[in-house]
Amino acid sequence: MPAEAKVEASTGARAARPAVQPASPPLTERQEARRRRILHASAQLASRGGFDAVQMREVAESSQVALGTLYRYFPSKVHLLVATMQAQLEHMHGTLRKKPPAGDTAAERVAETLMRAFRALQREPHLADAMVRALTFADRSVSPEVDQVSRQTTVIILDAMGLDDPTPEQLSAVRVIEHTWHSALITWLSGRASIAQVKIDIETVCRLIDLTEADAKP
Numbered sequence: 116m117p118a119e120a121k122v123e124a125s126t127g128a129r130a131a132r133p134a135v136q137p138a139s140p141p142l143t144e145r146q147e148a149r150r151r152r153i154l155h156a157s158a159q160l161a162s163r164g165g166f167d168a169v170q171m172r173e174v175a176e177s178s179q180v181a182l183g184t185l186y187r188y189f190p191s192k193v194h195l196l197v198a199t200m201q202a203q204l205e206h207m208h209g210t211l212r213k214k215p216p217a218g219d220t221a222a223e224r225v226a227e228t229l230m231r232a233f234r235a236l237q238r239e240p241h242l243a244d245a246m247v248r249a250l251t252f253a254d255r256s257v258s259p260e261v262d263q264v265s266r267q268t269t270v271i272i273l274d275a276m277g278l279d280d281p282t283p284e285q286l287s288a289v290r291v292i293e294h295t296w297h298s299a300l301i302t303w304l305s306g307r308a309s310i311a312q313v314k315i316d317i318e319t320v321c322r323l324i325d326l327t328e329a330d331a332k333p
Contacts, residue, residue: 150188152178157199161245169196169245190256196249197260203246204267207232211271221276221328222321228275229296229317236300237310244304250297268293276324288323295320 142150156177160169169192175182189195211228218224236243253261272289273281281289299316302308308316 149178149180149184151202153180153185153188153195154199154202157195158203158242161196161199162239162242165241166192166196166245166248168241171195193249193252193254194257194260196246197253197257197264200246200250201260201263201267203236203242204232204264204271207235208267208271208274210235212274216275220325221278222318222324224275224277225272225292225324226318226321228271229292229321230314232271233296233300233303233310233313233317237303240304243300247297247300247304251301265293268296282327285324285327288327291323292320 153174156174157169160173160177171185171192172182174195175185178185185195189198211231216224216227216231218227250261250264269286269289272292276285276289278285295316299308299313303310303313
């Protein structure tokens with residue numbers, strides 16, 4: 116069973132939300148193309164000037180949609196930027212699948228995967244800062260978008276681990292790894308941690324995987 120399905124089956128209702136907003140019907144091909152244009156415009160503006168550079172009117176103009184249409188897709192800038200992060204992670208996941216991480220152990224592969232993801236964000240520091248700030252500002256109204264980001268990160272980690280049927284303990288370790296990775300992004304973006312320190316922290320937390328693997332053995 117694919118990792119995406121396993122995440123949905125193993126993490127309950129939160130992970131079982133579909134990729135599209137739960138209250139909305141599936142997007143048509145034309146609507147999906149429009150949504151991609153909006154997310155692309157958001158990423159481009161954020162790459163140039165960070166969080167403050169993403170203005171809804173400019174996003175609408177750049178993506179060639181009416182401002183009212185933009186707000187129907189994304190009620191606020193925070194909704195938009197969190198969705199942008201999910202799209203960036205999805206693209207990153209595709210890249211990782213084409214070139215899987217090396218490493219003899221699951222912990223090594225996950226550490227390499229997260230550092231590759233980190234370096235991709237490092238190449239676009241303004242975009243990374245905008246997306247992380249949006250996650251920080253997100254309230255309950257943005258929960259579906261935040262859940263999508265979390266689910267995508269979980270799938271990336273499980274793929275690197277090579278797990279088809281994670282145990283509850285392994286999923287708990289994955290959540291702790293996710294929290295550490297996001298925290299490392301914040302501390303790096305704020306200038307409070309070097310890339311070397313981020314690497315050490317990621318490698319350290321990934322050792323939890325070795326512990327859960329030992330517990331999972333009969």
